[in-house]
Amino acid sequence: MSRISVRGFAVASATAVTAVGSVVGVATGSTAQNNDAEAPAADVTLLADIPAGQQAQVQTASLAQQADAQAIAADASAKKDAEEAARKAAAQTAFAKKAEAEKAAQEAKERKEREEATSRSATRDATSFAVQSSYTAAQIQAMARQMVPAGQFQCFSNIVNHESSWNYQAVNASSGAYGLFQALPAGKYASAGADWRTNPATQIKWGLNYMNGRYGSPCQAWSFWAANHWY
Template sequence: MSRISVRGFAVASATAVTTVGAVVGVASGSSQGSADPVEATAADATLLADISAGNHAQAQTASLTEQADAQSTAAEAEAKKSAEEAARKQAAKDAAAKKLAEEKKAAEAKAAKEREAELKAARSESRADASDFGVQSSYTVAEVQAMARQMVPGDQFQCFSNIVDHESSWNYRASNPSSGAYGLMQALPGSKMSSAGADWQTNPATQIKWGLGYMSDRYGGPCGAWEFWQANNWY
């Protein structure tokens, strides 16, 4: 029962009791002169009983109103408590998510910095140059790979090898007649490699030198080039 309905019931009960009392009083007063003492006593007793019943009804109504008020107050307090708890949990969840995102960002930045340092160190390593190898009329795959191992930084060699495997299968004379691509790295056009040496068509060391420069300038190194190659099938 709501506060309004309980209070309405209380008002109605009080009104009813007052009306009954008034009617009984009028009836008693109008017949007072002619009624005998026994009848007057009975009428008075009836009036007192009605008044007592009315007071009892009013007391019950007041009690119900107080109970309704108490229940409403308790419900409001519980709702407020629940809302505060939900807000606290959401705030904790948001804080945890923010912290996780910040930690992830910091870890990614650290990894990128370490990778850059590794690449820089790899580039600064003392490696063999194309001019360190004697010129031959021809080279086997094993000889070409041995040159590459001496020229390419150790931590980048596998990536370099993966690209050469796909592009030319380590054939330094590989030529694509339709596109004009040439050599170990399938430079397009092959004449690009002249920037590394005039013997780019016949010397695998010259081709390796050019390939390393190209991969480093464009992708940061052979592993960057290999990562791009895997996504696009070219580099």
């Protein structure tokens, strides 16, 4: 087996990783070799070929290379662990936000239901108003505000504005439609009370029942009216 001389510390450092293992066997006096093992390459510099003054430097360089490799592996492992921790944190944050949104939606729904229940309990019946000989539009609107749930009043008002401008005695000359809601025939109001001709509250009661019964609510009735210009 031919051996090459040391050409400098750079050569020694580059071959130190393989050379150190070979020299350890020589240093312990071991001469046994596996018959299947390949012969050392001709250009491999053994530690024994390196001057004694440089052997410590070569060994130090080998250890430094091993330390660098271990540091790189540790950095990769730490990066992987950090990414996994970040994914878990993001998932936990998303779950928490979803739970908060669902809780807020439920609270809003319950609040709306309470408000509607309060509004319904606060509405007055048509018979609770004192009968007058005549009514202004403002008085009729005030009555309606006390009979129609607050959240539905604007839609209710939109329809009355278009149908009669809050005139409870309005008559359509061509069709005979009558009152606040231009009921046709006019006698439909009688289902809410016999005084429908003289009591706006009775007409309001009939109109509210009609919108709720046919469309589900005044606002749903208004949506239909806005699309079709009749209801």
